[in-house]
Amino acid sequence: MNSKVRKITYLAMMIALDVVLSPILRIEGMAPMSSVINILAGVLMGPLYATVMAVCCGIIRMLLMGIPPLALTGAVFGALLAGVGARLTRNIYGSIIGEIIGTGIIGSLVSYPVMVLFTGTKTDLYWLLYTPRFLGATLMGAVAAWLIWQQAKKISLFKDMMQVFNGKRVIR
Known part of the structure; x- marks a missing residue:
């Protein structure tokens, strides 16, 4: 199968996993399963495809599940930095560190002005309103992603994904 077709197929698979799994264990303002998928996508697919995945998932969650723009602000920065972090290290x-910084810190801080624009009202919300929940979700997601990765990295499908997206580079 063509490498580009395989990349698109794996991307679609990760989008489907994120959309299906993110409502699981979801607490308002916290989506730890989304962090799990962002971390795995960062390792498996790198920054570009992980970010595309996060944007697609955010839009799907907003349209189908009625989630506010937090679905985008929370996931996109984390997916991008998760991919960058995986590529660098x-x-x-x-x-994991990229996801925590991207979603837990940057995404939470960007969420405040986005939600002020989305709701159309300036409230007494403060800039760090979303940070504890976003950080909590990313930390829970990081633990779950690490546990899943310990077994998943042995599966031939995951090895193939890493080779398709990363060439012959070894990712531990």
Whole structure:
């Protein structure tokens, strides 16, 4: 099968996993399963495809599940930095740190002005309103992603995904 077709197929699979799994264990303002998929996508697919995945998933969740724009602000920065972290360190720990910084810190801070624009009202919300929940979700997601990765990295499908997206580079 053509490499581009395989990349699109794997991307579609990760989008489907994120959309189906993100409502599981969802607490308002916290989506730890989304962090799990962002971290795994960062390691498996790199920054570009992980970010595309997060944008698609955010839009789908907003349209189908009625989730506010937090679905985008929370996931996109985390997916991008998870992919960058994985590429720089060539291991899941870089992806985890990228997700925590991207979603837990940057995404939470960007969410405040976006929600003020979305609701059309300036409230007494403060800039760090979303940070504890976003950080909590990313930390729960990071633990779950690490546990899943310990077994998933042995599966031939995941090995194939890493080779398709990362060439012959070894990711631990």
